Amino acid sequence: MSTIAESDHKVLRRDYRLTGPEAVIAQERGLVSADWYQSPVPRKRMKELMQRSDAPAIRDTVIWLVLLMATGWMAHLLWGTWWSLPVFIVYGVLYGTVGDSRWHEGGHGTAFKTSWMNTAVYHLGSFMMTREPVSWRWSHARHHSDTIIVGRDPEIAVQRPTAIWRLLLLFTGLPQVIAEFRKLIPNCVGRLTAEEADYLPASERNKAILAARIHVLIWVAAITASIMVGSVEPLMLVGLPTLYGRWMATVYGLTQHAGLAEDVLDHRLSARTVTMNRVNRFLYWNMNFHVEHHMFPTVAFHALPALHEEVRADMPAPYNGLLGAYREIIPALIRQANDPTYFVQRPVPQVVLAS
Amino acid sequence: MTMAWVDVCAAEGIDAEDVLRFDYEDRTYALYRTEDNRYFATDGLCTHARVHLADGFVSGTTIECPKHNGRFDVTNGKAKGAPATVDLGCYPVEVRDGRVRISLSSEGTG
Numbered sequence: 001m002s003t004i005a006e007s008d009h010k011v012l013r014r015d016y017r018l019t020g021p022e023a024v025i026a027q028e029r030g031l032v033s034a035d036w037y038q039s040p041v042p043r044k045r046m047k048e049l050m051q052r053s054d055a056p057a058i059r060d061t062v063i064w065l066v067l068l069m070a071t072g073w074m075a076h077l078l079w080g081t082w083w084s085l086p087v088f089i090v091y092g093v094l095y096g097t098v099g100d101s102r103w104h105e106g107g108h109g110t111a112f113k114t115s116w117m118n119t120a121v122y123h124l125g126s127f128m129m130t131r132e133p134v135s136w137r138w139s140h141a142r143h144h145s146d147t148i149i150v151g152r153d154p155e156i157a158v159q160r161p162t163a164i165w166r167l168l169l170l171f172t173g174l175p176q177v178i179a180e181f182r183k184l185i186p187n188c189v190g191r192l193t194a195e196e197a198d199y200l201p202a203s204e205r206n207k208a209i210l211a212a213r214i215h216v217l218i219w220v221a222a223i224t225a226s227i228m229v230g231s232v233e234p235l236m237l238v239g240l241p242t243l244y245g246r247w248m249a250t251v252y253g254l255t256q257h258a259g260l261a262e263d264v265l266d267h268r269l270s271a272r273t274v275t276m277n278r279v280n281r282f283l284y285w286n287m288n289f290h291v292e293h294h295m296f297p298t299v300a301f302h303a304l305p306a307l308h309e310e311v312r313a314d315m316p317a318p319y320n321g322l323l324g325a326y327r328e329i330i331p332a333l334i335r336q337a338n339d340p341t342y343f344v345q346r347p348v349p350q351v352v353l354a355s
Numbered sequence: 356m357t358m359a360w361v362d363v364c365a366a367e368g369i370d371a372e373d374v375l376r377f378d379y380e381d382r383t384y385a386l387y388r389t390e391d392n393r394y395f396a397t398d399g400l401c402t403h404a405r406v407h408l409a410d411g412f413v414s415g416t417t418i419e420c421p422k423h424n425g426r427f428d429v430t431n432g433k434a435k436g437a438p439a440t441v442d443l444g445c446y447p448v449e450v451r452d453g454r455v456r457i458s459l460s461s462e463g464t465g
């Protein structure tokens with residue numbers, strides 16, 4: 001016999017597919033490519049905040065790649081000993097977590113002033129995170145158009161009601177990588193999934209197929225190398241860190257929107273800004289200023305702290321560190337497992353200071 | 356064909372390396388001034404998701420859309436980076452007696 005709560009869930013369970021009925025409902029409700037709330041920032045100040053620079057991103061990228069190569073080399077030297085374990089943990093985070101923020105900033109094309117540098121970092125990050133770069137560029141554009149709009153946003157990390165086991169598996173990277181291979185394999189044989197067809201324009205489809213083939217080829221090369229040397233070591237260095245190094249990207253990523261409102265046109269209600277220390281901000285490339293990033297995507301990562309100061313009077317108070325954010329997120333997601341209508345209501349300042 | 360010039364603003368009414376929104380009749384346009392004081396005009400809405408380009412970022416001769424960072428060359432309207440893949444219409448611009456005017460006599464040329 002089903003309980004009232006169970007039957008309620010059947011009614012309340014929403015359809016997050018981009019090709020389902022919720023996509024039509026979102027359109028009817030005026031939630032598609034809608035006008036979003038923006039905090040007032042004088043144009044002159046906005047121009048300053050949008051300025052680009054190569055220096056911060058080159059500095060951070062050099063540090064990142066040097067650390068990646070150094071820990072990779074150390075892991076190779078220590079292979080077969082327990083000492084390699086902590087080294088692989090660090091290497092994995094540099095690959096499967098830092099790759100995410102570099103993918104993201106490179107994709108927006110704002111990290112560097114020089115365009116090819118953004119492209120190079122984007123492609124490197126795409127492979128590290130097992131994301132076919134062409135279709136993900138378009139899916140991320142959709143995420144920005146229709147942020148946490150059910151039936152429209154392909155990047156809603158936690159759907160309601162919360163599936164706790166699936167949520168925990170996100171820290172292993174398995175659901176993300178399996179979902180990506182479900183796209184990569186058809187792409188390799190020249191087919192797109194229905195979801196990709198929804199957000200990928202015709203002019204981009206062959207590019208997506210080519211990129212998918214290149215990604216799969218690199219995986220095949222890493223697997224072949226492992227078979228030839230009779231050791232999983234090559235795969236531990238190229239390929240598998242997308243799984244074992246992704247946990248910290250999930251820790252960061254869940255702070256962005258999990259537990260907050262769906263179907264609202266104000267990023268202050270559906271995204272979080274979290275204060276973080278310098279190490280986390282280096283690894284995450286300032287994406288902790290997530291409300292500001294969504295509201296003004298043309299502001300580069302290095303200018304987000306200044307933007308945060310500029311708009312803070314018009315923002316809900318930021319969360320105090322990862323702990324502060326998770327104190328809210330964990331109970332909210334547990335509650336959403338039983339009550340999919342529940343969400344955290346963010347207090348939005350009612351009075352905007354004259355700019 | 357004689358061009359129908361429409362007055363937009365004073366030449367100094369737009370900053371160097373910046374963009375200005377200009378609405379005329381039922382359409383919207385974007386006027387650009389480059390760092391070396393050249394003026395260009397294009398359609399005002401991004402071809403990707405119809406967002407006003409006047410809120411975007413001008414760098415050199417590129418306008419970056421404020422919504423998804425799509426890029427266009429302001430000198431010819433060419434789309435330069437995904438998710439902008441369709442070119443913008445362009446309109447002739449002249450500066451005369453300290454005023455910027457654009458010609459809207461025809462559909463923009465991309």
Ligand code: FES
Binds near residue numbers: 406439
């Ligand atoms: S609206 Fe301009 S790039 Fe999407």
